[in-house]
Amino acid sequence: DSGVTQTPKHLITATGQRVTLRCSPRSGDLSVYWYQQSLDQGLQFLIQYYNGEERAKGNILERFSAQQFPDLHSELNLSSLELGDSALYFCASGQGATSEIPLVNEQFFGPGTRLTVL
Amino acid sequence: GQNIDQPTEMTATEGAIVQINCTYQTSGFNGLFWYQQHAGEAPTFLSYNVLDGLEEKGRFSSFLSRSKGYSYLLLKELQMKDSASYLCAAMDSNYQLIWGAGTKLIIKP
Numbered sequence: 731d732s733g734v735t736q737t738p739k740h741l742i743t744a745t746g747q748r749v750t751l752r753c754s755p756r757s758g759d760l761s762v763y764w765y766q767q768s769l770d771q772g773l774q775f776l777i778q779y780y781n782g783e784e785r786a787k788g789n790i791l792e793r794f795s796a797q798q799f800p801d802l803h804s805e806l807n808l809s810s811l812e813l814g815d816s817a818l819y820f821c822a823s824g825q826g827a828t829s830e831i832p833l834v835n836e837q838f839f840g841p842g843t844r845l846t847v848l
Numbered sequence: 849g850q851n852i853d854q855p856t857e858m859t860a861t862e863g864a865i866v867q868i869n870c871t872y873q874t875s876g877f878n879g880l881f882w883y884q885q886h887a888g889e890a891p892t893f894l895s896y897n898v899l900d901g902l903e904e905k906g907r908f909s910s911f912l913s914r915s916k917g918y919s920y921l922l923l924k925e926l927q928m929k930d931s932a933s934y935l936c937a938a939m940d941s942n943y944q945l946i947w948g949a950g951t952k953l954i955i956k957p
Contacts, residue, residue, distance in 0.1 A: 732890065772949035773891070773935065786944050820890060835879065835939060839890035 733757065734823050734840035742846045748809040751843045755802055755823030761785070762804040763822040763837060764796055773820070779804055811847045818842045850874045852948035854936050859954045860926055868921045868934050868951045876941020882910055882921045883935040885950065891935055894921070923953075931955045 733756035743749055755762050764776040775788035779798035790796075793811075798804040808815060822837040851873045860866040872880065879898035883891035897903055897912035897919060909922040921934055933950040940946055
């Protein structure tokens, strides 16, 4: 158990709909990362938040948005869903500090939310 | 641009040794991570290298050559439970991880 929690575990919805995925980081971690992993594909980095502020953006579509709240939990909002959005969505947390100390930069992954768009 | 290359798939025999290679090109470099991911599960941390050389941790070892932009993960005494995808990720100058597509390792009895 990494200490990162994600809800829900599974989500089935229809095209055009909007969903919200939730992530609670490990205690003490200030940074949250969101990833998308389609079937048999690698991890695609979407976005990173650090202590409530957006720190880095990856291949995140305009239909997707995220935020990190004062209690450090994060939500990923996916709207106007398409069939191709079906994937595993992982949240990871870490201290996100700028340092060469290895464990400071390690990311701990939650169990993921499996999204199926029908 | 930034890029990570690793083989898509490898097959090995139970009890044998396998080496999974990774080459990287990043803007700056602050270390290389290896993660293991079983199908449908979350990636889990295996190793981190920031200095050249070999880091050994039980049956798993990881090697880094910064001058060559190259790393490998060495798995010894392979077990069936080692069947998984192995993800290589390099940390760039902004301390962002650049991920490879992963190497699917198939272990045969």
